[in-house]
Amino acid sequence: MFKNNKYPKTLLLSVAVGAAGLGLSLQAYADQYSDAAKKWVSEEFETSTLSQDEQLKEMAWFTEAAKQFRGMEINVVSETIATHEYESNVLAKAFADITGIKVTHNLIQEGDVIEKLQTQMQSGRNIYDAYVNDSDLVGTHWRYGKVVPISDMMAGDGKAVTNPMLDLDDFIGLEFTTAPDGKIYQLPDQQFANLYWFRADWFERADLRKQFKDTYGYELGVPVNWSAYEDIAEFFTDGVKEIDGQRVYGHMDYGKKDPSLGWRFTDAWFSMAGAGDKSLPNGLPVDEWGIRVEECHPVGSSVTRGGATNGPAAVYATEKYVDWLRKYAPPEAQGMTFSEAGPVPAQGNVAQQIFWYTAFTSSMTKKGLPVVNEDGTPKWRMAPSPHGPYWEKGMKLGYQDVGSWTFLDSTPKKRRLAAWLYAQFTVAKTVSLEKTLVGLTPIRESDINSQAMTDAAPMLGGLVEFYRSPDRVNWSPTGTNVPDYPKLAQLWWQYIAQAASGESTPQKALDGLAEAQDKVMMRLERAKVMATCGPKLNEPREASYWLDQPGAPKAKLADEKPKGETVPYNDLLKSWEDAREG
Amino acid sequence: MTMSKRKGFGITVYILFVLAPIYWLLNMSFKTNQEILSSLTLWPETFTLANYATIFTDPSWYSGYINSMIYVSINVVITLVVALPAAYAFSRYKFVGDKHLFFWLLSNRMAPPAVFLLPFFQLYSSIGLFDTHIAVALAHCLFNVPLAVWILEGFISGVPREYDEMAYIDGYSFPKFFIKIFIPMIRSGIGVTAFFAFMFSWVELLLARTLTSVDAQPIGAIMTRTVGASGIDWGVLSAAGVLTIIPGLLVIWFVRNHVATGFALGRV
Numbered sequence: 001m002f003k004n005n006k007y008p009k010t011l012l013l014s015v016a017v018g019a020a021g022l023g024l025s026l027q028a029y030a031d032q033y034s035d036a037a038k039k040w041v042s043e044e045f046e047t048s049t050l051s052q053d054e055q056l057k058e059m060a061w062f063t064e065a066a067k068q069f070r071g072m073e074i075n076v077v078s079e080t081i082a083t084h085e086y087e088s089n090v091l092a093k094a095f096a097d098i099t100g101i102k103v104t105h106n107l108i109q110e111g112d113v114i115e116k117l118q119t120q121m122q123s124g125r126n127i128y129d130a131y132v133n134d135s136d137l138v139g140t141h142w143r144y145g146k147v148v149p150i151s152d153m154m155a156g157d158g159k160a161v162t163n164p165m166l167d168l169d170d171f172i173g174l175e176f177t178t179a180p181d182g183k184i185y186q187l188p189d190q191q192f193a194n195l196y197w198f199r200a201d202w203f204e205r206a207d208l209r210k211q212f213k214d215t216y217g218y219e220l221g222v223p224v225n226w227s228a229y230e231d232i233a234e235f236f237t238d239g240v241k242e243i244d245g246q247r248v249y250g251h252m253d254y255g256k257k258d259p260s261l262g263w264r265f266t267d268a269w270f271s272m273a274g275a276g277d278k279s280l281p282n283g284l285p286v287d288e289w290g291i292r293v294e295e296c297h298p299v300g301s302s303v304t305r306g307g308a309t310n311g312p313a314a315v316y317a318t319e320k321y322v323d324w325l326r327k328y329a330p331p332e333a334q335g336m337t338f339s340e341a342g343p344v345p346a347q348g349n350v351a352q353q354i355f356w357y358t359a360f361t362s363s364m365t366k367k368g369l370p371v372v373n374e375d376g377t378p379k380w381r382m383a384p385s386p387h388g389p390y391w392e393k394g395m396k397l398g399y400q401d402v403g404s405w406t407f408l409d410s411t412p413k414k415r416r417l418a419a420w421l422y423a424q425f426t427v428a429k430t431v432s433l434e435k436t437l438v439g440l441t442p443i444r445e446s447d448i449n450s451q452a453m454t455d456a457a458p459m460l461g462g463l464v465e466f467y468r469s470p471d472r473v474n475w476s477p478t479g480t481n482v483p484d485y486p487k488l489a490q491l492w493w494q495y496i497a498q499a500a501s502g503e504s505t506p507q508k509a510l511d512g513l514a515e516a517q518d519k520v521m522m523r524l525e526r527a528k529v530m531a532t533c534g535p536k537l538n539e540p541r542e543a544s545y546w547l548d549q550p551g552a553p554k555a556k557l558a559d560e561k562p563k564g565e566t567v568p569y570n571d572l573l574k575s576w577e578d579a580r581e582g
Numbered sequence: 583m584t585m586s587k588r589k590g591f592g593i594t595v596y597i598l599f600v601l602a603p604i605y606w607l608l609n610m611s612f613k614t615n616q617e618i619l620s621s622l623t624l625w626p627e628t629f630t631l632a633n634y635a636t637i638f639t640d641p642s643w644y645s646g647y648i649n650s651m652i653y654v655s656i657n658v659v660i661t662l663v664v665a666l667p668a669a670y671a672f673s674r675y676k677f678v679g680d681k682h683l684f685f686w687l688l689s690n691r692m693a694p695p696a697v698f699l700l701p702f703f704q705l706y707s708s709i710g711l712f713d714t715h716i717a718v719a720l721a722h723c724l725f726n727v728p729l730a731v732w733i734l735e736g737f738i739s740g741v742p743r744e745y746d747e748m749a750y751i752d753g754y755s756f757p758k759f760f761i762k763i764f765i766p767m768i769r770s771g772i773g774v775t776a777f778f779a780f781m782f783s784w785v786e787l788l789l790a791r792t793l794t795s796v797d798a799q800p801i802g803a804i805m806t807r808t809v810g811a812s813g814i815d816w817g818v819l820s821a822a823g824v825l826t827i828i829p830g831l832l833v834i835w836f837v838r839n840h841v842a843t844g845f846a847l848g849r850v
Contacts, residue, residue, distance in 0.1 A: 075796045080810035088642070104796050107642070109806035116795070123700075125707040127795050192811070339814040343619045359812040368616065401811065 033063040036097035044090065045434050049446045055430040058165050059098055062425060065161045066099035069418040073102040076419055078132035078403065079110035081359060083190040083439025087426050091435070095425045103422050110134075111259070114486055117406070121146045124410045130419035132189050135176045135402040136266075136478035137485045141186070142179035144484075145531030148407045149183040153420060161417050163424045170429075170444045172467075173402040175281055176477050180296055181532070186404030187423055190441035193475045194267055194399040195466065196229075196386060197345060197356035198222065199371070200569060201379040208240065215239060221566035223386040226273070226320060228564030229354055233328040236351040251328035252341065252350040253321070255500040260338030262493035264321075264355065266478060268399035272354075273317035274390030275308050277552045282479025283395060286552035289488070290314055290514065291481045296533035298483050298521055302514040303553045304540035309514035310507070311553035313390040316560055318499050318506035320388070324354075325500065334500075345380070346371055354385060359401070361440050361463055378461040381569055384471050389560050397474040403441075442467050462573075469576035483535055484524060491516045604827070610820035618816045633821035646801035647825065649715065653790070653798065654783045654829075656719035661726040661779040662772060668727075669734035670760070674743065684735070687728040695788050698724065703792055715798045721789045726779040733778065737771025773837040780833050784826075801826060 037059035041052060048055055078084040088105035096102050106128070108116075113131060120127045121144065141147035154162045168174060173188035202208060203220055212220035216231050223229040236250030255261065268288050270276065275290060276283030286292045290309030291301045301307035308314060325333060330349070333341060342360055345353055348370030364380065365372060371379050385398045405423035407416050425431065433447045437456060440463060442448050448467045457464035466472065482488055495513035498504045504512075521535035528534065547555040610618055611633055612626040637643045672684050702721050703712070711717040745767070749759040765772065787802040794800065801822065808819040 077795070080807040081812055089640075104642075106796055106799070107807040108803060109809045110811065112791070112803065112806055119703065119792070123704060123707070125704075125712070127712075339809060342813040347620055357811060359810075363812055366616065 033098055033100065034060065036094075037063065040094045040098065041430065044094065045431050047437060047452045048430055048433050049444075049450050050429050054165075058163070058428055058430045061163060061165070062095075062099050062421065062428075065163075066101055066418075066421055069414070069421070070100035071102075072415070072418050073104070074129045074415055074418050074422065075104045075106060076130040076132070076422060077106040077108060077113055077116060077128045078189075079113050080107045081190065081403075081439065081441070082362060083435060083441045084132065084403075086435055086438045087189075091426050091431060092422075094431070095422055099421065099425075101418050101422065117408075118486055120408055120410055126408075126411045126415070129411050129415040130423055131406045131408075132403045133186065133406040134477065135173065135186055135188070135404045136482070136489075137406075138177055138179055138185055139478070139480040139482045140485045141406065142181065142183075142480060143530040143533055146408055146410065147185055148409050148416065149179075149185045150187050150405070150407070150420075151184040153407065153416075157413060158417055158420050161421050163428060165429060166424055166427075167429065167446075170446050171427075172445055172448070172472070173400070173404070173443060176400070176402050176479075177404050179480055186406045187427065188402050188404045188443045189423070189427055190403045190439060191443055192357055192359040192401050192441050193466065193472075194355060194357050194385070194401075195382045195475075196222065196352070196354055196384060197380060197382050198352040199350075199379060200381040202236075202243065202351055203569070211235075211239065216564060218564055219566055219568070221568045222383045222572060223352075224565040224567055225386050225562065226388045227561050228566050229352070229386045230320070230324065230561075231564045232352055232566075233324060237328040240351075246349055248349050248351055249328060249330050250351050251324050252344055252353045253325045253329050253333055253355065254336040254338060254341035255325050255334045255497075256337050256340075257493070257497035257501065258337040259490070259493050261496050261500065262489055262491075263338065265318075265492050265496050266489050267355075267401075268396065268476075268478075269321065269355070270308075270314050270317050271396045272385055272391065272398055273313050273320070273388030274392065274395060275311060275313035275317060275552060275554070276395060278392065278394040280394070280396060280473055281476030282481060283552065284481075287479050287481040288396060289478065289482055289517075290553070291483075291517070292538075292552075293481045294536075294538075296480075297536040298481060299536060299538040300521070300540075301517040302511075302540065303543045303546055305518060305538040306546050306553070307514060307518075308553035309517060310510035311547075312556035313388070313552070313554050314510055315507050316390070316556075317388060318496070318510060322499055322502075322506060356382065357401070358382060358440070358463055358466075361460055365459055365461065377458055380461055382462040382466060383569060383572060384466070384474075389557055389562055390554055395474075396476050397471075400475040400477055402477050465573055465576060468580055470579045471576070483521060483530065483533075487520050487524075488517055491520070607820050607823050607827075610816060611824045613817060615815065615817050630817075633817040634825075636818050637821055637825065643804060643822075646799055646804035649794075649798050650784065650790075650800045650802075651829065653715040653718040653722070653800070654780055656715055657722045657726060657783045658776050658779045660719060660723050661730045662776060664723070665727050665730035665734055665775065666765075666772075669731045669738050670764075672731065672735050673738040674746070684731075687731055690724050690728050695725070695786065699788065699792050702789065706793055712793065713795045713797050717793045718790045718798060718800070719783075721793060722779075722783040722786060725786075726782055729782075730775045730779060733775045734768070734771055737768040741767050770837075770839075777833055777837045781830065784830060 037056055041055045041059060045055060050058065084107055088107055092103040092105040113133065116127050117131050117133055171188050173191050174184060177186040177188060178184050209220045212235055215235065220232065223232055233250035236248055240248060242248065254264070266289065270290065271288030276288040277286045282288065285294060286308050289301065290307045290311065292299050292306040299306060301309040303311050343363065344350060346364045346369050365378050367376055373379055387397055391397065407420065427443060429446065432444050433450055433452055436442045436447045437452060440460065447453065448464070453464050478485060491513060495509045495516065499506045499509035518537060522537055524530060525535045525537060546553050609625060612629050614628055614630050617623060617626065617628055672680060706712045706717045745763065746759065749763055754763065787800065790800040791803045794803070805819060805822050808815040
């Protein structure tokens with residue numbers, strides 16, 4: 001009896017103590033997260049377009065929004081570049097401290113990321129909770145219907161966990177992740193472009209300038225068209241030959257039979273020649289892959305079906321690639337892959353490169369390199385790529401890589417939303433400027449226009465100027481005409497390699513490629529695997545029917561080498577500056 | 583004298599030839615990327631341990647080695663535990679279809695691992711084994727168990743049946759005989775089998791990569807991160823490569839005296 005009476009009392013007491021303790025520990029938790037936010041904001045995210053108060057407000061929102069996910073462990077994956085290394089090593093830790101969600105941000109090779117993504121799409125089984133996947137796949141995601149568009153998520157089940165300070169309009173790459181249905185499929189996380197690269201110090205030398213002018217009749221400068229690029233390539237490789245006792249070359253490229261040879265082309269090489277149609281970000285109805293789309297359905301890539309993959313402009317672009325590689329690049333370039341060729345210009349014997357990724361910026365500004373001055377400023381500059389004779393104003397002029405957060409419907413909802421929080425964190429204004437300065441892959445207008453970027457500009461060889469310029473919009477990723485990026489992209493290197501090695505002519509190689517692409521699209525059409533806007537191939541007809549019509553596929557030009565045209569680099573900068581102010 | 587001198591010369595040249603790539607890997611692992619890319623140097627001019635430091639200080643790097651070692655060890659243990667009794671049975675007992683079954687055991691090894699990728703992925707993720715060490719270990723057993731049975735059967739057949747009978751007469755129970763008498767007699771065979779199982783599992787990448795994402799990710803998959811859009815991190819890749827050779831070296835060291843008999847599958 002006595003004992004029985006005492007039980008409820010002790011129980012009550014312990015409950016009371018427990019409750020008090022819980023309250024205390026909740027209090028402690030709240031402090032722990034806001035302390036962490038303060039620490040990270042003041043120690044790591046010092047450079048930001050937000051004031052410290054705004055940063056703390058944003059972080060407090062993350063802490064609050066993440067309450068329901070505390071203690072969860074989520075896995076996300078991306079390719080390896082400096083930006084993602086920063087996310088994996090710094091931002092994931094900060095996010096865990098501030099929200100209590102543990103993130104493993106896994107880094108693997110890009111090809112493996114796509115493989116995992118495809119496995120998850122095809123099997124419907126969750127492998128990662130979110131992927132950073134290039135927006136080149138936007139046409140794929142939109143058609144297969146296995147991706148949760150972020151605009152749907154923001155309006156639907158993710159509304160409560162969408163950062164009110166996200167400011168989507170501030171993103172410069174949103175257009176690339178939006179499908180024709182108006183939905184935003186992916187959230188941009190990092191961007192880099194493919195530009196023209198040249199040795200500004202050599203281009204300034206009076207003796208070389210005079211020699212060039214005497215030979216070609218116009219000034220040595222940033223080439224505006226491929227004729228000028230070709231002349232400059234010939235000038236350095238065959239005319240100048242040696243600078244300060246070192247053999248120099250007017251061109252650098254790669255030609256090994258390797259999957260990376262495919263990107264060399266699918267990353268918009270034909271767009272530079274002018275093979276596609278007008279309209280931005282990608283040509284319509286024919287894009288730079290040469291795929292024609294009618295009412296959102298891909299209808300073919302061979303000229304006979306209205307496509308341009310094997311049209312005269314594409315053949316011309318391939319011929320130039322092969323010719324220049326043979327005639328003007330260092331002899332070893334023929335046997336190199338993308339990764340091997342990439343660092344070559346940094347060694348100081350290449351005068352210009354038509355196809356150069358700005359992702360190499362930081363590795364080419366390391367002190368002690370032959371292409372970097374004593375004070376750490378680069379001897380080289382980047383500039384807009386020259387265009388081929390088929391190019392007209394209003395067409396895209398090169399490639400931009402936009403790695404973007406992608407969420408699949410096969411990921412359990414709770415995990416997907418927790419990952420959505422992390423994705424927003426990696427692009428939040430609190431952290432994004434700091435991340436941009438580390439990785440040099442800007443995604444926000446506000447970061448690009450910041451004072452910090454102005455301060456960094458002299459060290460970055462024109463990166464900041466390019467991203468601030470109005471010309472930026474001409475550089476875009478693969479667009480929505482491509483119905484299945486992984487299946488189609490893998491065809492390219494095998495056929496291009498035939499042309500690169502001389503095994504077949506560019507025309508034959510591209511005929512094969514166009515036919516192979518059409519076959520894949522035919523299979524997709526038959527299998528009816530696409531939820532919306534799947535391929536519906538045109539019946540083949542006479543090539544002349546298509547070539548005689550305006551737009552792509554374009555008929556062969558009588559003169560594919562107009563007079564070379566160049567522009568002084570400083571004039572280019574000035575015109576950008578004027579356009580920005582005007 | 584001249585004969586042996588010439589022989590010694592030949593062997594030296596051969597060893598140098600074989601070791602050259604390994605030396606090059608080791609050499610690169612101590613260089614900076616800048617040196618690797620800029621000029622050809624026979625030894626590191628600016629010696630650096632930074633590449634190794636990257637691997638040993640970053641948990642997402644070194645956990646790859648730990649994961650690989652865990653599933654390889656599990657695999658070796660399972661392989662031996664399963665293959666020993668099987669090999670004993672094939673060697674000692676006659677039953678209907680024993681020869682055919684023994685031969686067809688190898689059919690699992692006749693298909694490339696890629697064939698089993700999708701079935702395994704579906705199976706393991708539906709029973710919740712995806713991204714676990716045991717999943718990779720079991721998948722590798724498909725290839726290792728048949729080979730282990732073949733190797734062990736050879737060693738076991740080399741032990742006269744009279745031992746089994748003698749032990750029986752002396753009053754040993756079968757398990758006691760098997761563990762106390764039999765296993766010690768074929769221990770070199772077991773060592774060699776373990777070595778082969780280890781080697782297959784250690785270098786196999788396709789299955790290990792597909793069946794894991796984070797928690798059991800093998801070192802081979804992690805090494806791919808050195809390849810990025812801004813080039814290859816050659817130094818770290820070489821350092822990681824050097825470190826993958828070491829476990830194999832250790833295993834070889836322990837079974838070095840038995841490897842020759844192993845290659846003869848015990849039929850000396």
